[in-house]
Amino acid sequence: MESAEQKQQPRYYFIWFLLLVLTMVEVGVAYLSHLPRTLLILVLVGLAIWKATLVAMYYMHLKFERLRVILLATAPIPLAIILVLGVLLEYAQ
């Protein structure tokens, strides 16, 4: 079990580099691109979710955890969805 975990050591520096690149892309998209505002927001939110997923998978080690721990860590996501839906509904009148 332990040896299997050791084999799956995440490549921390590579992930860090990927996060850095994604952040640079975010800044670039925000300042340099001329995308329509709605599309720009969608792209930025998509990139943010990508980064959050990378952090959760590798720095929080969820990729190497048991299903039970993964479920525990992701349990608050429905709450985040409720919050976002509530805020969006606010502006949907």
Add this chain to the structure above:
Amino acid sequence: MATLESSAVPLHAHHDDLSFIRKYIFATDHKIIGLQFLFATLIFLLIGGVMALMIRWQLGFPGEAMPGVGVINPKFYNALVTMHGTFMIFFAIMPLLVGTFGNFLIPLKIGAPDMAFPRLNMMSFWLFVVSGIVMTASLFVEGGAAGAGWTVYAPLSAVPQYTGVSLGQQLWIISIVFFGGSSLLGSVNYITTVINMRAPGMTLFRMPLSIWGLFVTAIIALLAVPILAAAIIMLLFDQTIGTTFFLPAGGGQPLLWQHLFWFFGHPEVYILILPAMGIVSDIIANGSRKPVFGYHSMVLAIIAIAFLGWIVWGHHMFQSGMNPLLGTSFMISTMAIAIPSAIKVFNWLGTMWRGNLWFHTPMLWAVGFVSLFTVGGLSGIFMASNSVDVFIHDTYFIVAHIHYVLFGGSLFAIFAALYFWFPKMFGRCMNENWGRIHFALTFTFYNLTFFPMHLLGMGGHMRRIYDPTAYEFLQPLQPMNKFITVSAFLLFMAQIPFVINFFWSLFAGEKAELNRWRDNGLEWTVPSPAPHGNFTVTPTVYRGPYEFSSPEVEEDFLPQDVPPDGGRERAPETVGR
């Protein structure tokens, strides 16, 4: 599911060798940390109480010089209102319930030697101290303390020119960031301890309701506090580096602040009441000498309240021009909370019904909690209706409601808990007669202070105004304002018997026996005060915590660790059920 094995390891073998600083200052023992929280928060409670008196003086006698303080100017008044709420919620009630009693009770009541992460626990306390020092320091900086209310609504809080406060507001935010860190560390610790460190036989449904309350509270705090942390860091950026998250001038949304704040803020309300409900359940069962009526429904009600707390935050924002569809959903979900709350109230009454009532001081406070929490809960239903809320939003009706829930509710439960567990904390008992006098005076002046606020609110008295006499329609209410102010000062003085009793009992109180209240909890099986490591031998649990008046035994209580049939039966081997 993990469990502690029975062992005879002397867990406190090396503790006596520790220096004073390691033992009492940078302590890792959960009980000492609980007491550190207790003494620190009592200081903040006093600061918050003095601020309340200053607020009341200004409202009762606007513009007149308060003895020892002088005339309270409008800017200082705003700071007082903000800091009173901040100190009472973040630095008094929450750390008293969660920091003090969470730390002190969880390991003792589940049969564990300490918290799962003692050093993390120490860090949690010292982050709280840093947070408290920063918040207190903000009272003395240039420009004064934060003045945008404890809810720090943007854009009022986001632009220094609006309140005239810059550094004070920034220190408020920094302090709450530290506070959030402290709260998160505590939550992780409590959850891990409850899941992993219960004694053999201590199944989840054998846990006392106080531990259920604290456990579910820790889960709520773990999920809610990061939202506040994220929101206030965004607010700090708006204040300092020119972002405009909440500023319309730059395309930001002031209502986004309200959504984020109350998405944290409403679960926070349950952080402040669920441990109190659990503690009161324990004490009412003890004072009634009966098992808690409907134990399982009590647990499910705690869980239901915790869940519903996440889908009601919009009821704080009914007047924000909210989409009516959304407003109606929030109204229904809020009213639904009355169901589990009522289950709890009726179960407390059912527990007392035909019980062999023993009105010791903690029981008096617990019964006081039930009556006052019920008043606060009922006034909450008024506000939950968005059509009624049009009239009472941001009035003194709300102030009456929050104080019935947080003072009559949470603080009464804290007093109940202090009187109840004082013998186990310090090895001495508090004086019962003075405790009763303290209760009678507090209960009387509490109601004289806060009940008339309902009437003020229905008369249209706004919540955070500096001078009520400036409004013609409020002038007929001014005698009531004066009455409330006098009652508030008497309520403050009613705490003097408690302070004297507390410190006198610390040094000269009657020595506490092992089981002062003839209770069933595991904490009453260890000496008073409990030693480091708590249990010489890990206890085995055979039954639930409320076996009072059991026909199986001659005495009217049956502790959780007493084996049935003289110890012939074995305890369950796992605790994961």
